[in-house]
Every structure is written in structure tokens, then in C-alpha cells.
Amino acid sequence: MADRVTITTVARHAQVSVQTVSNVLNSPHVVRPETRQRVQDAIDALGYRANQAARQMRTGRSRLIAARIEPAQDGINGSILDRFLHGLAEAAAPARYRVLLYTAADDAAEITTYEDMLSAYDIDAFVLTSTHHADTRTGWLAERGVPFVTFGRPWDALGSHPWVDVDGAAGTAEATRHLLRAGHRRIGFIGWPPGSGVGDDRRSGWAAALAEAGIDIHGLDAVTADGVAEGVAAARDLLTRGEPVTAIVCCSDSLALGALHATGGAEPAVPGPPAPGRIAVIGFDDTPVAQAVGLTSIAQPLGEAATHCLRLLAAQLDAPGSRPPGDGQILLTPALVPRRTA
Amino acid sequence: MADRVTITTVARHAQVSVQTVSNVLNSPHVVRPETRQRVQDAIDALGYRANQAARQMRTGRSRLIAARIEPAQDGINGSILDRFLHGLAEAAAPARYRVLLYTAADDAAEITTYEDMLSAYDIDAFVLTSTHHADTRTGWLAERGVPFVTFGRPWDALGSHPWVDVDGAAGTAEATRHLLRAGHRRIGFIGWPPGSGVGDDRRSGWAAALAEAGIDIHGLDAVTADGVAEGVAAARDLLTRGEPVTAIVCCSDSLALGALHATGGAEPAVPGPPAPGRIAVIGFDDTPVAQAVGLTSIAQPLGEAATHCLRLLAAQLDAPGSRPPGDGQILLTPALVPRRTA
DNA sequence: TTCCGGCAGTTGAACGTTCAAATTATGCGG
């Protein structure tokens, strides 16, 4: 097997010192164009690639970004994260970064993992997902000056780090307006118990859109844990109250699927107009299930979110100390995907 | 901020040379128990962790395993891979390996990525997914002596490398027998066009189970591309032939979902006995959609598969040159998950 | 002519670890 091509091989081949090769790679402007070209040719001819480990030893930078891969939780609402991860890996490659996976059961375990990855691998940055109230992770990282971005805004408003999030309220507001335009007035909402940042945010969009239309939201919302069966129960509840709702916006596709069942059943796929006489239902996240069942849902721009995360990190890493433009806090707008259920 | 704890720090603290610390870490048997303990205590007290980059420079080993993350293809059948990846990351951690992600549009691009990752990061091994006929990747890696495992058997039977796969035929056979036990005799199959290893394998299980029961499969199967709409069409086709089928085994949950629609519609979730008078349908992969819709499906043991992949790699990496036990070719049996549709 | 400044490139050291060889410590038979 061919011997390893190192910077020394290239240097010999181009008749220069190793440092000059290094300069061509890292600060091309200091080397005369003529020489630069000669070195570049040698690099190409030999197929040289800088050894990351050696480089890392000197610079302390690994060009590695760590991201957590979560277990497929509920299943329906999972598959969000893996699309995000794919986007992340794809955005990382052109910036010459790579994504390293890790798993962790809870915040404490995750922090232990940080320690390990930082000391053993010199991870350059972390991408945190599933931010929540009393999130101990961001503080820990910030304290140590480790660069990171969160996908999900900080719900406690403590400190301000770069983050990317999707505007859940804008999504549910758009969904609600969509239903208003279709003539619905009594539009219900099935959401999660107050206290989850994401859930409260999504509920607020629905409430705002109704307020905008001058509709009193009293008695129009149901609160329940996530799940299909829970969605069935909550929808039945909404339907048996004083004046029944004619449409429901849901906090998740799981809940929406349940609502769909409680309000007349769903037929999978096959495009066509919404069946008349049924209650309109809109879910959230545009999961495969929604696509399969023909459920109108709200799609998060996950690829875009990933790209932004990486851009923010790259800005931090490549120009240390400099704040990214716009304070590095980016709120993306999700898109309503109209299907057969609304 | 605290200075980096290196092997030198530990050595000073334990009053030994750096090499002794290194020995405690890598070949504890050569160091006297007493000394070993002293060094170990120093390691614990200082929270020392070996720097992977430096170690890698000497040993040429990165303890990094690369795996590809694919785009969320069809959506319904995706979410298989991310469960596998999660399993992989989880299995890697205790073995002190980490999983590095990459993306690639096709085999050629993937091989280019191999080159990059091997020369820049000294990746120890690769986990290949989505094996197919005329797969150029395995040959490339084998030629260069790069350790790898495939999740998915080699469909061309060229060369023999370690692989882990799920016995699709066993799955469809079990599904078919399940239907036979329920009294069905005319059991159809909706599969993909011949030529895809996975598809042919799954079809063969169905055929074998029917043959076992003395049933002629003639006229009982339909061939189509994957997709919900395609499933609808194929199921209609099966239902309008001479003697209609009373049950259908499908090559994927997408197809099954289509079949379900064509044969009377599905109602999401909510447990209960199969509705009478409807045609029984069984899907494949036990995706979130199946769980949500109450579709009986065949679940691949993805976590187990991931664990085996990692075990096979670890065996190769930790004892180079030694063939893993059982030739390192592992076929796992999937499990039927009975729900409301069969 | 002399000296200085700046550019292009080179040299030597260092990052943290492990390997191979050398050195020192320990135990044992005579």
C-alpha cells in the first residue's frame, strides 16, 4: 500500500520547506504566486490532505461539531430530528466541518458527555436540540466558553447565546387564519400542559389569530399530554362542549391524528378535496404520518434551520470573539402544508 | 480557566514518568500494582482524559466510525435509518468509539468522501447502509483494507465481508403464516420490481410460506414502485382479478397504507379488534405511520442490528487480522407486530 | 557605499501521546 502523503512529501516534491506548504494551505498571501502554484500542483499531483489530528494538536481545533441523536421517542413526532441532523451534516461538509453524534439520557448525562468529548476530542462546538425550561446545558457551556448554538430558543431568557428556532406561534396563527378564511369561526386548539415553551408558543399563535378576528377563545381549547389516544379524548371533549368546534388546530401530528379519528376518521393519502361535513384538523410538524394520512400540517424548515445553525457556529469559530450578525438569533417561519383535512 | 491536564500533569502528580502513566492506560499488566494504583488515583483526582488527537498521531487510530445519514427519502420508510443510527451511537459509546456522520448523493460521491475522511480524520471503520446490487463501495474499501460492516447483506455474493441484516423473508413468511392461521387462503403480495435485493427477499418469504401451505401463488402478487398511491393501485388490481384476495402482505408500510385505503380505509390508532369484513393488510418496517394507523407490520430489530454492527467492527479493530466469530455474518429475525389490520 | 525595511522562505521547537531501547530496581541462587 502507498505510503502516507504528508506535508513533507509535498515539500520535497515542490522543492520547498514544509512551512511553505503549510503557508500555502493556511495563509496563501504570504507566499509568492509562482511558488504557491508550484506547491499547489504538488498537492494536487500527490493527492495530499492535511492530517486533522496533527493539525489539531497544534491548533487545538478539531473541526468537529457534536450533535445529539435522540431515541425515536413517540415515533410520530420523532423523525424531525433526523431531518435536522441530515441538514446539519450536509451543511457542515462544505465548511470543512464534520458532525459527531452522541446520545444522552438527560441533561446531567449530556454534560458528562460534553466533558468527555471536549477533553478527548477537542470538539469545536455543540449543537443543542430540545431546549426546555431550566436547561442546565447552556449555562455549563457558556461558563466554559465553549461555542454552541441551540436549535430551539432559550425559554428562560437567561443569557443570550446564538440560537435558531422556528416560530411556532406564526405557524399556528397561519393555520388558524387559513381556517378563518375557509369560514370557520369556532376553531379549537388541542395543546400540551402549560409550562413547555414550545407548547405555550404554539398555543399563543392560535389565540392571537382568533383575537385578531375578534373571536373569544374561551372554552375553545383543550389541554392534554401528547399522543394519539390523548388526541382522541381531547377532541371528543371539544366536540361535546356547549357549542361544538368546527375545526381544530393541534400542537402535534399525534394529537391531530387522534382528533381526526374522533371527528370522523381519516382516509390515507390519495389527493382530493376535503370531505364535506367533517371537522377540519391541522397538525404540527408535517411528519411522515401527516403526509401519509393526508393531514394538513405545519412544516418546519429543518434544512434551513440546520444551515443557519452551522453558519452561526462557523462565524463564532472562524472569527473568535466576534458576535455574529443580528446577534445570532434567528427565528424562521414554518409553512402550512394544506392537504385533505383542512 | 484551568490548564489542560495532560499525561505530564498526571506523571508529576503521581511521581512517575509519563511513560508509566501511558502504560497504566494501555498495558496495565506491566506496571506494579502499587504504582498502578498511585497513577490511577492521580488520574481520577485530576480528571485526566487522554487526548485523542495526540494518541491518534502515534497509533494512527481515531476511534471514529463513520456512518452515512440519508435524506428522509419517502418519509414513511425513512426513520428506519435514524433509529439505526441512534442504536449505533449508543452502542459505540461504551466501546469508546464515536460515530461521525457524512452524507453522499451516490456511490461515487460516497467513495470520494471515504478518501477524504480516511486521509483527514483517519477514520477507523465505516458502517454502510442501503446495500444494493452492483455496490461499488464494499470493493473499494476491501481493496484498501479499510474495516467496515454493512447493514444489509451483499446482494451480489462477491467477496465476503462482515455484515448484519434482517431476514426479510422470515418476516414476510411469518406474516403470511399469521394470515394462514387466521383462515386466509388467498393471500396476495404487493412488492417492488424484481432486481432489488431487499424486495426480492421479502417476496420470497411470502412465496415460501404459501408453498409450505400448498397454495399456488399464481396470480396472487402485484409489482409496483414504492409509494402510497402505487399501493392503492396495486391493491385494486389484486382485488379485481379472477378470484380476489382476502389478505395482502406488503413490501413496505407505504404500500400497505395504500392497500388499506383501497380495501376499505383505515382508522387511526385506538386499539381494538380488526374490523370484520375488511381485507387484512400487513406492512413492513413498523414505521411511525403503521403505529399511528394501527397497521400490522413487521418490525426490524434496529437497535440489535446496530449493536451487532458495532460488535463486529470492534472485533476487527481490536484484534486486527482475526476473523470475527461465525464469519461475522449475522441475520436477525424481524418480529410481527399485530395490530388492527391483521 | 552603507544601512534599513520589508518580503520570501527556512529553521527549530512544540503540541500530547506511544514505541523502542536503555536504564535502574528487585529477587534469587550460590
Added chain:
DNA sequence: CCGCATAATTTGAACGTTCAACTGCCGGAA
């Protein structure tokens, strides 16, 4: 108590790269 074999530990070098300091060289101002 010596000599020797073997165990335990240390020393020096190396992995591939970049940083900091250095050497030559050329042109221009004094």
C-alpha cells in the same frame, strides 16, 4: 554478599502539523 536474570521504570525519538523566530535577499534612502 556477589552476580545475574528479570521485572519495573525511564529516556529519547517520533507521529504531522503550525507557531515564532530567524536568515537572505533586494531596493531605496541617507
